[in-house]
Amino acid sequence: MAPLISFQDVTKDFGSGDRAVRAVxxxxxxxxxxxxxxxxxxxxxxxxxxxxxxxxxxxVTSGRLLVDGQDVTALREAELRRLRAGIGMAFQQFNLxxxxxxxxxxxxPLKVAGWPxxxxxxxxxxxxxYVGIADKAKAYPRQLSGGQKQRVGIARALATSxxxxxxxxxxxxxxxxxxxxxxxxxxxxxxxxxxxxxVITHEMxxxxxxxxxxxxxxxxxxxxxxxxxxxxAAPRERATRRFVATTLKDxxxxxxxxxxxxxxPGRIVTVGIRESGVDVTAALRAHGVDGTIVFGGITxxxxxxxxxxxxxxxxxxxxxxxxxxxxxSRTDVDDLGTAGVPA
Amino acid sequence: xxxxxxxxxxxxxxxxxxTLYIVGVTVGVGGLLGLVLGVLLYATRRGNLLENRVVxxxxxxxxxxxxxxxxxIFITAVxxxxxxxxxxxxxxxxxxxxxxxxxxxxxxxxxxxxxxxTDPGVIEAARAMGASRLRxxxxxxxxxxxxxxxxxxxxxxxxxxxxxxxxxYVGGGGLGNFAIVYGYQRFNWEVTxxxxxxIIGMVQLAQLxxxxxxxxxxxx
Numbered sequence: 001m002a003p004l005i006s007f008q009d010v011t012k013d014f015g016s017g018d019r020a021v022r023a024v025x026x027x028x029x030x031x032x033x034x035x036x037x038x039x040x041x042x043x044x045x046x047x048x049x050x051x052x053x054x055x056x057x058x059x060v061t062s063g064r065l066l067v068d069g070q071d072v073t074a075l076r077e078a079e080l081r082r083l084r085a086g087i088g089m090a091f092q093q094f095n096l097x098x099x100x101x102x103x104x105x106x107x108x109p110l111k112v113a114g115w116p117x118x119x120x121x122x123x124x125x126x127x128x129x130y131v132g133i134a135d136k137a138k139a140y141p142r143q144l145s146g147g148q149k150q151r152v153g154i155a156r157a158l159a160t161s162x163x164x165x166x167x168x169x170x171x172x173x174x175x176x177x178x179x180x181x182x183x184x185x186x187x188x189x190x191x192x193x194x195x196x197x198x199v200i201t202h203e204m205x206x207x208x209x210x211x212x213x214x215x216x217x218x219x220x221x222x223x224x225x226x227x228x229x230x231x232x233a234a235p236r237e238r239a240t241r242r243f244v245a246t247t248l249k250d251x252x253x254x255x256x257x258x259x260x261x262x263x264x265p266g267r268i269v270t271v272g273i274r275e276s277g278v279d280v281t282a283a284l285r286a287h288g289v290d291g292t293i294v295f296g297g298i299t300x301x302x303x304x305x306x307x308x309x310x311x312x313x314x315x316x317x318x319x320x321x322x323x324x325x326x327x328x329s330r331t332d333v334d335d336l337g338t339a340g341v342p343a
Numbered sequence: 344x345x346x347x348x349x350x351x352x353x354x355x356x357x358x359x360x361x362t363l364y365i366v367g368v369t370v371g372v373g374g375l376l377g378l379v380l381g382v383l384l385y386a387t388r389r390g391n392l393l394e395n396r397v398v399x400x401x402x403x404x405x406x407x408x409x410x411x412x413x414x415x416i417f418i419t420a421v422x423x424x425x426x427x428x429x430x431x432x433x434x435x436x437x438x439x440x441x442x443x444x445x446x447x448x449x450x451x452x453x454x455x456x457x458x459x460x461t462d463p464g465v466i467e468a469a470r471a472m473g474a475s476r477l478r479x480x481x482x483x484x485x486x487x488x489x490x491x492x493x494x495x496x497x498x499x500x501x502x503x504x505x506x507x508x509x510x511x512y513v514g515g516g517g518l519g520n521f522a523i524v525y526g527y528q529r530f531n532w533e534v535t536x537x538x539x540x541x542i543i544g545m546v547q548l549a550q551l552x553x554x555x556x557x558x559x560x561x562x563x
Binding site: 093108 | 462464465467470471473478483486487489560561562563
């Protein structure tokens, strides 16, 4: 099946001539229907611009961009408006109309799309119910909390039943608890309504708990992309490793390794915990080695287990070596040695 | 003194009525045209919805040229135009014509300055929903800036009351004329004082109403 969104060597410049700034630089990327696709990067990496090309809030400078089979670069203004109406967008600062009630905000895109009044009212009620703020229909945005505002923003973005939802740092202005609620809502939107979600963020946590696939952007380029699990398991680029390190703190830093070696006389070994499952306890027993967990963490990425445990192993050297060989055949093992013989 | 006021008060009330008429028509015409001009001035500015260098420059220069002209001079300067359109250069209608032009340009700047503060994110959101530019100007931009616009119009209204006082100079009526003819020219300070108090009362009332409406429009 053809991808829902297809960037083909897409470039976006702001300004022209000598003062032109290249915000998006030769991006080639496919986003499939039905997935949650994450785009991560530091501010200024070009991710916000990239996503604004999809609904033509910004125009492509060169390259081809296909959205739902249509070449966006070839569309006229009236056709672009129709395209935009079929793509929802949620914003970091919510961007609600303060002059309208919650219901009025959600009704706005329906008005734009020419829905008659009665159908609008029914649809608004349905949407507010879906995002869990039916009781706030008559409130004004200034009377809502951040989380409530974003629910309105998402309800409004979903009003016309778009196939694509663009979430531009949709949780970045929210506190941690509210962030989880909004992420859960986005997950539901994807799963229950089949909406393809494109999430822009600078927080790896958001990617970890939400996205199926991820693209890492730096200086306008996509430097790495793939399934979230794979990118986390084996980040290739430096920027990617830095992002992964911000959310997974399961592996000891070199300083922490130094302290571990001095605190524990045995051999320090880090064992990766993956989806395949490694029964570390059974392996220890089989080889007659004692193990004490001294560092580590296991979490879920894309709803699959991921992390590592660092153990202090004590026993005959030969037995430990045999254990490590056994474990290495099933997962990644990092032998950190001892204080006397650092590996 | 008492005899004086029994004669004067009907004239005073007639003057209040005339001032209200002059100010009302001017605010209506100038306020509406100024709103359109101000929205255009804002929208044609670089980076905005209807970006258009030529239109923006023309409007901007026009506003900057007209606005600083002292109104007493402006009335006479537009005399030929007034004559062509109204048919006379004296009387209330001639004054209203000149005032409406001046009010249009003053309003344009006030409107533009209040629109500048509108959150561009809200406009972007409306664009993302597929709204046309004209629809955004009318249904997003102006309503979002309503509270500051109301205060801007209140400010404008008071400026127009000020302008209307000069009507007397070109054969118009109103409170300005009343204060000059019955107060200044007859050396009757009491009449001048009463006129001042009436004007202060009107202005205060307008300001209170404006503040109240602006607060309502904020929806806090």
